[in-house]
Amino acid sequence: MSLYFLCLILLAIGIWCLLVKKNLVKKIIGLGIVEYAINLFFILLGYRFDAQAPIIAKDSNSMIMVDPLPQALILTSIVIGLGTTALMVALAVRIYEKYGTFDISEIRKLRG
Amino acid sequence: MLPLFVVLPLGCAFFIPLFSKIKEEFAKIIGVFCAAGLFILSYIVLFKVRSYPVVYAVGGWKPPFGIALVLDGFSGLLLVVVNLIGFVSIIYSFSYIKRYSNPSLYYTLFSLLLAGLNGVVITGDLFNLFVFLEITSIASYALVAFGTEKEELEAAFKYLVLGNVASIFILLAIALIWARISSLNMADIALSLEIGSYKKLISFALGLFIVGFGLKSALVPFHGWLADAHPAAPAPISAMLSGVVIKTIGVYALARVLFNIIGFNPLISDILMGLGILSMLVGVLLAIGQWDFKRLLAYHSVSQIGYVVFGLGLGNPLGIIGGLFHLFNHSIFKSLLFLNSGAVEYATGTRDLNRMGGLSDNMPVTANTSLIASLSIAGVPPFCGFFSKLLIIIASFQKGAIIGGIICVLVSMITLASFLKVQKYAFRRKEPKMEAKEVAFSMKVAMVILAIICVVAGLGFNHFVNFIIKPAVDVLLAGKNYAISILR
Numbered sequence: 001m002s003l004y005f006l007c008l009i010l011l012a013i014g015i016w017c018l019l020v021k022k023n024l025v026k027k028i029i030g031l032g033i034v035e036y037a038i039n040l041f042f043i044l045l046g047y048r049f050d051a052q053a054p055i056i057a058k059d060s061n062s063m064i065m066v067d068p069l070p071q072a073l074i075l076t077s078i079v080i081g082l083g084t085t086a087l088m089v090a091l092a093v094r095i096y097e098k099y100g101t102f103d104i105s106e107i108r109k110l111r112g
Numbered sequence: 113m114l115p116l117f118v119v120l121p122l123g124c125a126f127f128i129p130l131f132s133k134i135k136e137e138f139a140k141i142i143g144v145f146c147a148a149g150l151f152i153l154s155y156i157v158l159f160k161v162r163s164y165p166v167v168y169a170v171g172g173w174k175p176p177f178g179i180a181l182v183l184d185g186f187s188g189l190l191l192v193v194v195n196l197i198g199f200v201s202i203i204y205s206f207s208y209i210k211r212y213s214n215p216s217l218y219y220t221l222f223s224l225l226l227a228g229l230n231g232v233v234i235t236g237d238l239f240n241l242f243v244f245l246e247i248t249s250i251a252s253y254a255l256v257a258f259g260t261e262k263e264e265l266e267a268a269f270k271y272l273v274l275g276n277v278a279s280i281f282i283l284l285a286i287a288l289i290w291a292r293i294s295s296l297n298m299a300d301i302a303l304s305l306e307i308g309s310y311k312k313l314i315s316f317a318l319g320l321f322i323v324g325f326g327l328k329s330a331l332v333p334f335h336g337w338l339a340d341a342h343p344a345a346p347a348p349i350s351a352m353l354s355g356v357v358i359k360t361i362g363v364y365a366l367a368r369v370l371f372n373i374i375g376f377n378p379l380i381s382d383i384l385m386g387l388g389i390l391s392m393l394v395g396v397l398l399a400i401g402q403w404d405f406k407r408l409l410a411y412h413s414v415s416q417i418g419y420v421v422f423g424l425g426l427g428n429p430l431g432i433i434g435g436l437f438h439l440f441n442h443s444i445f446k447s448l449l450f451l452n453s454g455a456v457e458y459a460t461g462t463r464d465l466n467r468m469g470g471l472s473d474n475m476p477v478t479a480n481t482s483l484i485a486s487l488s489i490a491g492v493p494p495f496c497g498f499f500s501k502l503l504i505i506i507a508s509f510q511k512g513a514i515i516g517g518i519i520c521v522l523v524s525m526i527t528l529a530s531f532l533k534v535q536k537y538a539f540r541r542k543e544p545k546m547e548a549k550e551v552a553f554s555m556k557v558a559m560v561i562l563a564i565i566c567v568v569a570g571l572g573f574n575h576f577v578n579f580i581i582k583p584a585v586d587v588l589l590a591g592k593n594y595a596i597s598i599l600r
Contacts, residue, residue, distance in 0.1 A: 018273070024269070031276055031277075038280055042287045045287060045291045076239075080279075099262065
């Protein structure tokens with residue numbers, strides 16, 4: 001249970017970072033933290049204590065196995081996260097070239 | 113045949129950068145081949161498939177275990193819309209995209225966008241839905257930033273952050289459902305949710321899904337990014353984003369989850385109607401004060417999506433017919449309007465309505481097609497927008513949602529006012545007279561095709577509704593019985 005609670009704390013830190021920080025790079029980091037909180041939560045759902053890897057071999061004595069499906073799903077999700085993060089960083093670099101700052105309170109050409 | 117909808121555009125997205133190294137022209141050829149192929153495939157599906165649903169098990173793993181691709185009436189409708197608008201936009205892009213450097217990347221991203229959209233529509237697996245949703249989103253973030261000027265980059269960053277938050281919410285909802293049911297197949301989840309009573313789980317996941325898909329489809333409390341992102345993109349991409357993307361990854365996915373997985377109930381009806389009314393009103397009120405042509409159109413997208421969601425939220429057959437018909441119509445006329453705005457920008461170099469004027473003499477095709485689209489979106493009788501709005505309004509009075517019906521009529525009038533403003537300032541007034549040449553042939557063809565569909569869908573609306581909309585409505589009305597027909 002405490003592990004789930006830690007996930008929640010991680011999520012809260014990420015969302016706080018996303019909402020409060022004014023620097024684009026810090027926002028990207030915040031989004032990364034949020035993403036990993038959810039990934040960790042998903043992995044925990046399939047995790048069993050004192051279990052072994054889900055491979056049926058001759059010398060496997062324990063019948064408790066970790067659920068492999070969340071791991072496969074999260075692998076996909078991490079790859080997707082990599083794609084979005086790379087795109088975000090590329091955009092941030094381009095924004096820095098155009099505006100000369102990472103501060104979002106100065107990047108305000110669009111309004112209304 | 114079903115996997116082709118994803119495989120063809122993904123393959124093209126792979127080959128375009130490869131072959132464009134040899135000769136730049138190949139990018140265009142492969143891009144068009146891809147969009148045309150998908151267009152033809154979607155019409156084969158429309159005319160040939162007589163018995164829904166068609167289920168395809170990927171890799172031979174039968175539905176509850178493997179990933180299933182499912183084609184039913186609802187996905188059929190969306191496939192037709194997506195591939196029609198995709199085809200028209202890519203024709204339009206021929207001349208338009210010459211303004212930008214590196215068109216081969218544009219065609220690559222466009223193919224990727226089509227792959228994601230088609231994938232979202234035909235998948236029958238919840239996590240697979242998430243993956244395709246992300247493919248669509250990443251392609252559209254990159255396309256919004258395609259101009260790489262100040263405004264484009266800022267809009268794309270905003271869109272990216274909010275879109276990513278939405279994706280995270282959706283993933284969390286999927287995780288919760290998986291934790292309880294241990295299944296990701298939509299049909300299987302629907303049946304399991306019915307057997308057990310998971311009230312708390314369902315209401316939490318429902319909230320997450322509504323926030324996630326609401327952000328993707330820009331319903332009103334979550335609409336902040338749309339008015340920046342849609343105008344910033346190149347015009348054919350604005351047409352795709354407003355016409356198709358917010359409907360596919362927003363409204364379609366939301367309706368699929370709410371109607372076929374969780375199951376429609378009075379609470380969901382109230383939430384959808386509330387969101388719909390709010391979107392209609394706020395969207396149109398924000399739109400009427402805008403002087404930037406594309407920004408005005410973007411706010412109207414918020415407002416018109418409100419109609420669709422309101423119609424679905426009514427939940428009676430007439431309301432759902434109206435909502436889905438409006439979804440179809442809106443994708444046609446809003447794409448057309450964005451293509452018009454792109455043509456005006458292409459010819460005059462400005463999007464400011466104050467500085468335009470007298471364009472109807474120099475650009476007759478653009479002016480007349482935009483007149484048809486404006487009358488359609490405002491709901492003037494012989495055009496298609498009128499009938500879908502009428503159906504929604506009748507349905508809301510049938511259900512007893514009198515205030516909702518009155519707001520629908522009111523919003524329609526304000527829409528008419530704001531499009532009269534567009535017509536007057538951009539095209540019909542004599543002063544100031546702008547010097548502009550009519551746009552290139554391919555752009556004209558794209559606009560004329562959509563204008564013809566606007567008129568035809570309006571005049572023959574009952575055939576149209578019976579032929580395309582009815583199967584989709586049946587799927588939504590069947591609710592959870594959808595699951596039984598798939599797992600059969």
